[in-house]
Amino acid sequence: MIKMRGVTKTYPGGHLALDNVNLDIEKGEFVFLVGPSGSGKSTLVRCLLKELEPTAGTIFVAGRDIGRLSQSKVPYLRRNIGCVFQDFKLLPNKTVYENVSFALEVIGKPRYMTKNQVEDVLKLVGLGTKMDRYPNEISGGEMQRVSIARAFVNHPPILLADEPTGNLDPVTTMGLMKLFNRINRLGTTVVVATHDKEMVDSMRKRVVALEAGRVVRDQARGVYGH
Amino acid sequence: MINSIAYYFREAFVSFKRNWIMSLAAISTVAISLFMLGFFTIVALIFSAKFGGLEAEANINVYLKDDISVAQTNAVNRTIKSIPEVQSATYISKAEALRRFKVRMKDSPGLLDALSGNPLPASFEVKFKTGDQNSASIDKLKASLKTNKAVDEIIGQEVVRRLFAIATIARWIFITIIALMVFAGMTLIINAIRLAIYARRKEIEIMRLVGASNWFIRWPFVIEGIMSGFLGALAATLLLLIANSQLFQRIETMVPFMAFTVSTSTFLYVVLGLFTVGGIIGAGGSLFALRRFLKI
Ligand SMILES: Nc1ncnc2c1ncn2[C@@H]1O[C@H](COP(=O)(O)OP(=O)(O)OP(=O)(O)O)[C@@H](O)[C@H]1O
Ligand SMILES: [Mg+2]
Numbered sequence: 001m002i003k004m005r006g007v008t009k010t011y012p013g014g015h016l017a018l019d020n021v022n023l024d025i026e027k028g029e030f031v032f033l034v035g036p037s038g039s040g041k042s043t044l045v046r047c048l049l050k051e052l053e054p055t056a057g058t059i060f061v062a063g064r065d066i067g068r069l070s071q072s073k074v075p076y077l078r079r080n081i082g083c084v085f086q087d088f089k090l091l092p093n094k095t096v097y098e099n100v101s102f103a104l105e106v107i108g109k110p111r112y113m114t115k116n117q118v119e120d121v122l123k124l125v126g127l128g129t130k131m132d133r134y135p136n137e138i139s140g141g142e143m144q145r146v147s148i149a150r151a152f153v154n155h156p157p158i159l160l161a162d163e164p165t166g167n168l169d170p171v172t173t174m175g176l177m178k179l180f181n182r183i184n185r186l187g188t189t190v191v192v193a194t195h196d197k198e199m200v201d202s203m204r205k206r207v208v209a210l211e212a213g214r215v216v217r218d219q220a221r222g223v224y225g226h
Numbered sequence: 227m228i229n230s231i232a233y234y235f236r237e238a239f240v241s242f243k244r245n246w247i248m249s250l251a252a253i254s255t256v257a258i259s260l261f262m263l264g265f266f267t268i269v270a271l272i273f274s275a276k277f278g279g280l281e282a283e284a285n286i287n288v289y290l291k292d293d294i295s296v297a298q299t300n301a302v303n304r305t306i307k308s309i310p311e312v313q314s315a316t317y318i319s320k321a322e323a324l325r326r327f328k329v330r331m332k333d334s335p336g337l338l339d340a341l342s343g344n345p346l347p348a349s350f351e352v353k354f355k356t357g358d359q360n361s362a363s364i365d366k367l368k369a370s371l372k373t374n375k376a377v378d379e380i381i382g383q384e385v386v387r388r389l390f391a392i393a394t395i396a397r398w399i400f401i402t403i404i405a406l407m408v409f410a411g412m413t414l415i416i417n418a419i420r421l422a423i424y425a426r427r428k429e430i431e432i433m434r435l436v437g438a439s440n441w442f443i444r445w446p447f448v449i450e451g452i453m454s455g456f457l458g459a460l461a462a463t464l465l466l467l468i469a470n471s472q473l474f475q476r477i478e479t480m481v482p483f484m485a486f487t488v489s490t491s492t493f494l495y496v497v498l499g500l501f502t503v504g505g506i507i508g509a510g511g512s513l514f515a516l517r518r519f520l521k522i
Contacts (some may be wrong), residue, residue, distance in 0.1 A: 049435065075434075076437070089428075089432050106436055106437065106438035106443075108442070110230065110232065150436065
């Protein structure tokens with residue numbers, strides 16, 4: 001599903017954020033991307049979304065070299081990758097419901113056709129009763145779940161989550177992990193970038209560890225540390 | 227695509243409302259420029275309907291000397307008719323000239339009494355062919371008769387030439403002013419759309435990241451621009467209607483024999499033209515504002 005070959009990213013200014021990353025993720029896999037702050041997790045996620053261009057190397061998503069994707073095809077790549085952003089990226093002037101339906105609207109599905117779809121996914125993330133609230137009227141964990149609902153509402157084959165449990169308490173974190181597990185069992189390839197040790201250790205999924213932009217460990221049913 | 231049209235219009239209206247001060251500035255400028263365009267177009271249409279045949283009607287008179295022979299007169303006639311641009315040359319004898327003069331002056335008989343004999347010269351009234359009614363033809367006529375001893379003078383050319391010159395200068399001044407106004411209107415629309423884009427940059431970033439196509443993001447702004455253009459055209463139309471009733475029709479009542487208005491259908495064509503130009507200004511402005519944008 002995802003294949004990275006020799007991916008290197010140097011930011012303007014010369015900072016090397018990814019250093020010759022090789023990675024294969026199969027369809028339906030659940031992968032934790034771990035590493036200390038600044039190790040390049042977000043950079044890798046942004047490269048997969050083609051929000052950033054790697055300085056070197058190639059990335060294949062569903063067999064296609066996304067580096068050779070024309071500008072007008074990028075939206076179609078992104079429709080196949082749901083992404084939960086580290087900073088949520090919710091729109092403050094839209095309700096919870098609208099923030100989710102927005103993601104369908106912008107890919108050409110009108111509101112009246114997607115009511116059930118949006119309500120279902122909000123129930124799935126446990127926000128069935130808070131659909132009409134605005135982002136400033138819900139908690140951080142709830143915002144996180146809105147962000148997940150939006151990423152998943154279109155049932156994309158790939159779900160990327162960048163630090164989805166940052167600043168959340170352990171109970172909420174476990175709830176979110178169960179949610180990812182459920183989404184994964186529906187057949188979605190899930191990649192979660194995190195430095196939440198307890199979460200990784202408790203899930204026993206494949207762990208890919210980054211350090212200073214390099215893959216230093218890739219372990220099936222792994223844990224955060226060695 | 228069809229399913230998204232409601233979305234585009236809703237977003238365009240929301241953005242337009244949020245942005246209304248800038249939009250108002252843009253719309254006023256577009257309105258003024260389109261009003262000027264419409265006004266000058268109508269004035270030009272009125273004048274060309276009134277005086278379109280001016281060059282042809284304006285008698286270019288070749289006056290002959292009094293004591294010339296029939297052969298000399300015929301020679302002048304042949305010279306004039308040998309010029310390809312000339313359509314006709316009508317001989318006006320001294321007697322005919324006097325008769326016409328008397329008809330024209332019948333209201334002031336005292337003036338006629340003062341005339342002793344016939345002081346009026348014989349002449350040729352020259353008309354040019356359609357398409358050749360210009361100063362170049364007049365120059366040609368003048369040149370070909372310059373050395374002819376039977377010709378006294380050629381009258382009419384200066385007035386006509388001046389009219390041509392004034393019309394040309396006026397046209398260029400109007401075109402320049404209108405072009406500048408259209409440019410200013412477009413610049414203001416570009417700024418209004420830029421502000422609208424800036425106000426929604428976070429939304430646009432999210433739209434991109436969840437897979438909105440570039441045109442999906444562009445359409446609301448293009449519609450917003452076209453809306454500004456159309457509203458400008460609407461305001462210009464209202465101003466034109468006012469000008470029509472307060473100015474053109476009033477001139478017409480003051481100068482009764484001279485129709486100083488255009489037909490309703492002509493007016494509608496002008497309005498249609500203004501809306502087209504307004505729409506193009508709006509769409510062009512917003513596309514320009516969006517041009518360097520959506521690169522991710
Ligand atoms: N736009 C940028 N310009 C320059 N350097 C950047 C930019 N974005 C990130 N970096 C640098 O690249 C490195 C990797 O950043 P990245 O955001 O990928 O880390 P991360 O693993 O996601 O960290 P965290 O766990 O804190 O989110 C960091 O050292 C960061 O300072
Ligand atoms: Mg990060």
